[in-house]
Amino acid sequence: MDKNKSLTDVKMHYCTGCGHSVIHRIVCDVIDELGVREKVVAVAPVGCAVIAYEYWNFDVTEAAHGRCPAVATGIKRVLPENIVFTYQGDGDLAAIGTSEIIHAANRGEKITVIFVNNGVYGMTGGQMAPTTMVGQRTATSHKGRDITRDGFPLKISEMISILDGVKYVERTAVHNKEGISRTKEAIKKAFNVQLNNEGFSMVEVVSLCPVYGAKSIKEAYQRIDDTVTKVYPLGVLKG
Amino acid sequence: MKEEILCAGYGGQGIMVMGRVLAYAAMNSGYHVTWMPSYGAEVRGGTAHSMVRVHSNSIASPAVRYPTSCIVMNKPSLLKFSKRVKSHGLLLIDSSKISDGEIKQAVVGLNNICVKKAPFTEIAMSLGEKKVANMVTVGAFNKVKKLFSIKELIKAVSFILRDKDELITINEKAILHGYNMEI
Amino acid sequence: MTKAKKILITGNEACGEGAVKAGCRFYAGYPITPQNELTAYMSRRMLEENGVFIQSESELAAVSMIFGASLAGARVMTTSSSPGISLKQEGISYLAGCQLPAVIVNIMRGGPGLGNIAPSQADYFQSTKGGGHGDYYMVVLAPHNAQEMFDFTYEAFDIADKYRNPVMILSDGALGQMMEPAFVDRKDKAKGRKQKNWILNGCKARKPRVIRSLYLKDGELEARNKDLQKKFDKMRKDEVKFERYKTNDAKLIMVAYGTSARIARSCCDELRKKGKAAGLFRPISLWPFPYKQLESLDKGKTKFLVIEMSAGQMVEDVNLAIQDRKRVYFHGRMGGGIPDEKDIINLANRILK
Numbered sequence: 157m158d159k160n161k162s163l164t165d166v167k168m169h170y171c172t173g174c175g176h177s178v179i180h181r182i183v184c185d186v187i188d189e190l191g192v193r194e195k196v197v198a199v200a201p202v203g204c205a206v207i208a209y210e211y212w213n214f215d216v217t218e219a220a221h222g223r224c225p226a227v228a229t230g231i232k233r234v235l236p237e238n239i240v241f242t243y244q245g246d247g248d249l250a251a252i253g254t255s256e257i258i259h260a261a262n263r264g265e266k267i268t269v270i271f272v273n274n275g276v277y278g279m280t281g282g283q284m285a286p287t288t289m290v291g292q293r294t295a296t297s298h299k300g301r302d303i304t305r306d307g308f309p310l311k312i313s314e315m316i317s318i319l320d321g322v323k324y325v326e327r328t329a330v331h332n333k334e335g336i337s338r339t340k341e342a343i344k345k346a347f348n349v350q351l352n353n354e355g356f357s358m359v360e361v362v363s364l365c366p367v368y369g370a371k372s373i374k375e376a377y378q379r380i381d382d383t384v385t386k387v388y389p390l391g392v393l394k395g
Numbered sequence: 396m397k398e399e400i401l402c403a404g405y406g407g408q409g410i411m412v413m414g415r416v417l418a419y420a421a422m423n424s425g426y427h428v429t430w431m432p433s434y435g436a437e438v439r440g441g442t443a444h445s446m447v448r449v450h451s452n453s454i455a456s457p458a459v460r461y462p463t464s465c466i467v468m469n470k471p472s473l474l475k476f477s478k479r480v481k482s483h484g485l486l487l488i489d490s491s492k493i494s495d496g497e498i499k500q501a502v503v504g505l506n507n508i509c510v511k512k513a514p515f516t517e518i519a520m521s522l523g524e525k526k527v528a529n530m531v532t533v534g535a536f537n538k539v540k541k542l543f544s545i546k547e548l549i550k551a552v553s554f555i556l557r558d559k560d561e562l563i564t565i566n567e568k569a570i571l572h573g574y575n576m577e578i
Numbered sequence: 579m580t581k582a583k584k585i586l587i588t589g590n591e592a593c594g595e596g597a598v599k600a601g602c603r604f605y606a607g608y609p610i611t612p613q614n615e616l617t618a619y620m621s622r623r624m625l626e627e628n629g630v631f632i633q634s635e636s637e638l639a640a641v642s643m644i645f646g647a648s649l650a651g652a653r654v655m656t657t658s659s660s661p662g663i664s665l666k667q668e669g670i671s672y673l674a675g676c677q678l679p680a681v682i683v684n685i686m687r688g689g690p691g692l693g694n695i696a697p698s699q700a701d702y703f704q705s706t707k708g709g710g711h712g713d714y715y716m717v718v719l720a721p722h723n724a725q726e727m728f729d730f731t732y733e734a735f736d737i738a739d740k741y742r743n744p745v746m747i748l749s750d751g752a753l754g755q756m757m758e759p760a761f762v763d764r765k766d767k768a769k770g771r772k773q774k775n776w777i778l779n780g781c782k783a784r785k786p787r788v789i790r791s792l793y794l795k796d797g798e799l800e801a802r803n804k805d806l807q808k809k810f811d812k813m814r815k816d817e818v819k820f821e822r823y824k825t826n827d828a829k830l831i832m833v834a835y836g837t838s839a840r841i842a843r844s845c846c847d848e849l850r851k852k853g854k855a856a857g858l859f860r861p862i863s864l865w866p867f868p869y870k871q872l873e874s875l876d877k878g879k880t881k882f883l884v885i886e887m888s889a890g891q892m893v894e895d896v897n898l899a900i901q902d903r904k905r906v907y908f909h910g911r912m913g914g915g916i917p918d919e920k921d922i923i924n925l926a927n928r929i930l931k
Contacts (some may be wrong), residue, residue: 192582194780194781194782194783195780195782197650197778197779197780200790206792207792207794209681209788209790212786213781214780214781214786215778215779215780215781215786215787216778216786216789216790217646217649217676217786217788217789217790218648218672218673218676218789218790218791218792219642219645219670220638220642220668220669223638223639223642223645223668223669225640226634226638226640226643226645226646227645227646227649228646229605229639229642229643229646230606230642230643230645230646230647230649230650230654231646231647231649231650231778232646233630233643233645233647234604234650234651234652235633235650235651235779235780238779238780239780255635255638255639256635256637256638256642258635259634259635284588289846334880359914374799415586415757418757419586419587422584422586422759428586428758428759429756429757429758430586430756430757430758431752431755431756431757432755451844452847453840453844454840454844455840455841455843455844455845455919456752456837456840456841456919457756457758457919458750458752506672
């Protein structure tokens, strides 16, 4: 029996109130509950979670920005018995890596994707993401996201969910207790889809950045209820 | 030996295979040999060509711009390549769909080259398979140039078609027919 | 045991078979002329050998797929031609940074931009001077016939594993598409290979491993780079390969690789027939470049003629080897042009006058 925990003792570098700390814990709890830590090979993204491997007590590799699903494809095809997941932000997955996520999903790669959508680029200093709300001010949308210039928030999970290779897609949020427990269930389901060799699984976790895009953590939480979940409704999109 | 062969025609006439049969026969006869196809975009629009070099010594570039032997299986190829044949070289033409007048016009002013023609496609049809015009031509070409033994040519074609047993007999027959015809 | 028979094979397919025999069981690639035969060949062979073949959505994805497969322990290859290799530079830098073995094949075509699909050697700088970002090098091998397409690819996998670094086969459209006789049978290395002791395959009975090129702590990345440089120095020492042809008494030494070397060699023979003392120095490892070996051929008055299918890229390395640049001459063709023997012989005669 594996007595080691998936989360290390290293103090996380994330800002107070950052969704990554919560989501890391959820992912690690699920891995521990499923007892698969020793089978996991994870792919860390470029973005705020770039050093996730400091906190994860299992095998982790990095990937070039956006390429996590392609790297995960390579790993999983060589090691079909292992559990392979990517952990990606909205810039990584929905902007620079759009091609990789769509095609990995469409090939029905038997990997799990944890997609953390906080609507902004945190690592680089609060620039606009593809998922930034219309009107939301960022370092690169000074007067707010303008649809005539910047287009609309990209609904990537909806896009993914219509693909035949995809088994399970759900969108959850971590801004309240209920959301956190729902997120855990969804991530567990996603890993089980992989364990059962059923196909591609993805959980989009609506998260928040406590530093960029909102005056306070409270405002950021409020926006998730008021706006974000209206544009990105929570629930099972497929499976 | 320094033979530089260019085979040209429509895509679907077996131009690549033609070159490969000659290349295999050359290899098995102990020569240095290279075979190269014409490039993708050049193939679009109908004409294709393959280039074969057969040397006693090692071969530099595999490309053949000025052939010592040029085999043309259609009119566009005749017009494109006839002027490039080297002095004392051979121009072998499938005259099935080209009139004598057109051929005369294409080779006017070409001195010191040997022009031979025969309706290879029509001959192949009389053998029951239009697609073996390329092999009739290879047989006839070898009769004129006497590069390889007929045995090597037959061996080459049966090797290339080893996965397509049903085609071997008719292709061998075509080579032999070309080799034995008057040209 | 029966002796292996020579077969007539395209350079592209010989390269593919070299990979298969070396134990490559993971291939990802995207179609591009003039290397399509190679991708198609790997598609067929991976099926036959129970390997993995993926036609990726892009070159970026292909190189990232082999990155993933390599860190999972497989012998991996991706192949492309010039514009596609530009896209792969991202992944090549990551492979080098993460110390992952991989074989990358470039069947060069005319550039810049979309260029054309005719043979070229204009990616020499990109391949040998680090096409991607950061301080890295990789062994770059330049075959000049179908046999070497097979042999060098076969050997590239061992070099990649030895140094945990990508290795490039730098070839061109002529060598890729032409058929030539070659022996393509060597010991199949897929069997009995020991599992690598650094891969990620789940942390059962060991500590978790991390594969990364990211080093944020003060001084950490510089130390990492110093380690990498030690590795590159070892390659410089141990991986130099070259061929000399009639150079002993040569007054004019041509320097050329790949298709250009074939042409140069034939020119040397022609010149020798006329009593001109011409020879050929053929770098096989373009990186590490055989500087010392070339320099040792310089007898003080020796003339050097560099022949390339580019505007003159390798000539810069020849200039580093030969101190007196006045004795280094260059002849190049660009945009898919193949050097003409007559032009080279004329130039050689003028130089020797």
